[in-house]
Amino acid sequence: MRNRSSRAGAPSRADQVLKEVEDARDEIVAFTADLIRIPTVNPPGDAYRECAELIGRRLADADLDVQYIEADGRAEHTAAHPRVNVVGRGGGRGAGKRIHLNGHFDVVPPGEGWSVDPFGGVVKDGRIYGRGASDMKSGIAAAVFAVEAIRRAGIDLGGAVDISGTVDEESGGFAGVAHLCRAGIISAHNTDYAIIPEPFGPDRVCVGHRGVYWFDVVARGRTAHGSMPHLGRSAIDDMGAVLEAFRTRLSPRLAARRSALPVVPESARHPSLNVNAVEGGQTGEAVQSPCVADRCTATFDRRFIPEEPFNEVREEIAALVARVAGEDPGRHLTVEDRMVVHPVQTPPDSPVVTALSNAIRTVRGRNPALVASPGTYDQKHFARIAGIEHCVAYGPGPLEEAHQPDESCAVDDLVACTQVLAVGVLELATVAW
C-alpha cells in the first residue's frame, strides 16, 4: 500500500517524511538535550511542570491541541511535587484510525559513577548523554518529530495522532498513564493503536512484558537480651530460613520454566525472584541496643511469565513459606501482598506490529525482531485500564543503558527511530480502511 506515488517518479510520501526527519536532525538532538536538562527525577518527581510545558510548547508548534492534566486526587500529587501530564491532540480529517504516542518524562535518580553531567545534555562523538537519554527522553523527541515531519511534508492523514508526555512511569505510572486512562483521556474510544517509544532500539518491536508480584514475608520472633539470645527467638534467623528455601527450593523450579514470549535478554525468558530488601532488628544508624530482633520483613519481586497463572504463582509462595514455618515449632511467618501486574501481550498480527515492522524494513533495510520486556512499563495501563489491545513499545536508545551511569543514545539511532515511527504512523493513519 505504501510508496504508491513513487511509480510516477515523484517522491513517495514515505520518502518525503524520511527527508523531513533527516533535515530536522539537529532540532531532534537539541530537543532531546533540552529535555535531559530538566532534572525530572523520580522519586520524588522534580520539575514535572517545567518538562510538561516544554513538551507542550513543542506540541503546540506542531499544531496539536494541547492540554495539561494534573493527577488530582492522587496522594503523590502535592504542591511541592505536582504530577503534571501533557496531551496533544492531532486533528483528523477523515474517519481514519487514531494513534497515540506516549512517553514518560520522569527519570530515575542519576546515582554515582558519571563521567559527564547527568543533566548537562552533552552531545559528543555522535551520542547524547544524560539521565533519560535512553529511557526515554530521546523516545519522546522521536515521537514529537515523527509527527512534525509528517506535518512538514504537508501530508493530510486520514486518521490522527495524539502525543502524550506523562509522569511517574518509573514508580508505576499511577499518576501518569493510569490516571489519563481512568479519566478517559486515553481510551479505546479515542485510540486504536498506541506506541510507547521505550528504548528497545531501532530494529526491535516490543509486544509485551512479564508479570510482577511484589510481596512481603514477615517473621515475628520474641525479643530478649542480646547476651542471652536463647531466651528469645530471632525473627532474622527465621527470615534466613525463608531466604534459604527460596534460593534452594524455589529458584531451581523457576529456572526450569521457560516462556514462549520472546523476552530479551534471553536469560529473562524464565521467571525470576529477587529479594529487594530485608529489614529487621536494630537499624544501621541506631545506637547499639543488645536485643534479639522480634520482627523481620523482607520484600520480594517475583517476575512471572504468561504461562504461569497468577493464582498458582501466589499459592506456590504461600505454600513454601507455610512449609518453612512448619519445619520449626515457634517459627511465625506470614505473606503480605504488595502489588500485582499481570503480563500483557499484543497480538503478533496486530496492525501496529505490522506497520512498524514494514517501516523498519523500509528505513533500516533489516528484518525487525519482535521482543518482550523482562520488566513492565506503561503498556499495562493501556491494556488493562483503557482496554487498548494494540499497543507496542518501539523507540531509540539501548535498553542496557537505561538507569546506568553515562546513559546515552546514538544520534543515528534517534533519527532512525524517528523515521520508523513517522513511516509506521503514516501507514497506520492513512491506509484506506
Ligand SMILES: [Zn+2]
Ligand atoms: Zn522507561
